[in-house]
Amino acid sequence: ELGPYSHFMQKEIHEQPKAIADTLENLLDSGFVPELFGAQAADVLSRVRGVKILACGTSYYAGLTAKYWIEAMAGIQCDVEIASEYRYRAAWADPEHLVVTISQSGETLDTMEALKYARELGHKWALSICNVRESAIPRASDLVFYTRAGAEIGVASTKAFTTQLVALFTLAATLAKLRGKLGDADEARLIDELRHLPGSVQHALNLEPQIKAWADRFAAKNDALFLGRGLHYPIALEGALKLKEITYIHAEAYPAGELKHGPLALVDENMPVVVIAPNDSLLEKVKSNMQEVSARGGELFVFADLDSHFEDSPGVHVIRTPRHSGVLSPIVHTIPVQMLSYHVALARGTDVDKPRNLAKSVTVE
Numbered sequence: 396e397l398g399p400y401s402h403f404m405q406k407e408i409h410e411q412p413k414a415i416a417d418t419l420e421n422l423l424d425s426g427f428v429p430e431l432f433g434a435q436a437a438d439v440l441s442r443v444r445g446v447k448i449l450a451c452g453t454s455y456y457a458g459l460t461a462k463y464w465i466e467a468m469a470g471i472q473c474d475v476e477i478a479s480e481y482r483y484r485a486a487w488a489d490p491e492h493l494v495v496t497i498s499q500s501g502e503t504l505d506t507m508e509a510l511k512y513a514r515e516l517g518h519k520w521a522l523s524i525c526n527v528r529e530s531a532i533p534r535a536s537d538l539v540f541y542t543r544a545g546a547e548i549g550v551a552s553t554k555a556f557t558t559q560l561v562a563l564f565t566l567a568a569t570l571a572k573l574r575g576k577l578g579d580a581d582e583a584r585l586i587d588e589l590r591h592l593p594g595s596v597q598h599a600l601n602l603e604p605q606i607k608a609w610a611d612r613f614a615a616k617n618d619a620l621f622l623g624r625g626l627h628y629p630i631a632l633e634g635a636l637k638l639k640e641i642t643y644i645h646a647e648a649y650p651a652g653e654l655k656h657g658p659l660a661l662v663d664e665n666m667p668v669v670v671i672a673p674n675d676s677l678l679e680k681v682k683s684n685m686q687e688v689s690a691r692g693g694e695l696f697v698f699a700d701l702d703s704h705f706e707d708s709p710g711v712h713v714i715r716t717p718r719h720s721g722v723l724s725p726i727v728h729t730i731p732v733q734m735l736s737y738h739v740a741l742a743r744g745t746d747v748d749k750p751r752n753l754a755k756s757v758t759v760e
């Protein structure tokens with residue numbers, strides 16, 4: 396079953412170009428049409444006035460990324476909540492806000508209970524983004540978008556996450572189109588960018604030898620900091636979670652602008668700082684945050700793209716993805732952080748596919 400790979404996680408990382416291409420299959424022909432989310436989606440998606448995303452773990456980080464896309468592209472409010480928090484708080488509900496649950500397994504108890512609670516609070520419509528057909532959460536939802544990642548066996552979520560991002564980007568673009576905020580030319584451009592996405596992900600996978608070379612330097616560390624801004628902040632969170640989960644190294648992620656509000660005190664020559672820094676509108680801000688790290692002797696490991704114009708220098712190590720991927724850049728820049736965790740785990744000899752204390756599907760509280 397593993398073929399040429401040593402672990403399911405490695406196999407699943409490398410399956411991402413295909414998983415993304417499969418998830419995109421219908422969309423590349425149809426464009427951003429509501430029917431991608433189910434037969435009755437046109438009516439619902441044109442009526443929703445906002446979006447409430449509920450999820451756990453990595454799926455929650457997919458939701459955080461979606462907030463940037465949905466608010467920027469569709470111009471409607473998008474809140475993202477950790478399901479286990481939402482289900483126990485006296486939350487305010489707008490019945491016309493679409494509840495979107497994100498779950499690889501479709502069986503996560505906290506997400507399922509959060510969905511039921513949202514219904515009790517009066518939300519009229521629920522959309523499930525899920526990887527497992529006919530699982531509990533899509534069955535309890537009005538609309539469904541199935542990601543086509545195929546079976547994900549490694550406990551650490553990889554291809555499920557990047558395909559969730561594809562689904563959520565499609566949702567943002569569809570909501571934008573229904574609201575007259577996405578013209579034909581822009582739609583054609585976005586479809587073209589999506590068409591190139593599996594290729595860009597493959598280019599990122601080809602960086603594996605360079606990332607492996609970094610992994611040995613991480614293996615002896617006890618802590619790591621991940622930084623990103625804007626669309627890339629959730630990818631920093633995902634990078635830190637992957638590292639914690641499979642290497643047991645303590646890792647934290649911050650939006651880089653928060654450094655000076657506290658975490659900068661942690662930075663010294665022993666603290667590796669991973670920065671997700673492809674070219675986007677916040678790159679100059681990220682560069683000045685990196686200066687703050689360098690000035691305290693911190694060692695920077697930077698994932699950039701062709702357009703970010705970084706050079707290696709003492710204490711600054713740079714790996715570049717060979718293309719600039721625009722608004723889809725968070726999907727592409729997930730690949731290097733996954734591979735970093737994988738290779739650090741190998742170097743530390745941990746159980747990559749079955750990390751201690753964790754289960755693949757969390758069906759208990």
Ligand code: M6R
Nearest residue numbers: 452453454498499500503551552
């Ligand atoms: O199946 P789900 O997407 O609902 O699972 C949610 C989380 O338990 C899951 O993403 C978890 O955080 C992963 N192990 C992270 O790699």
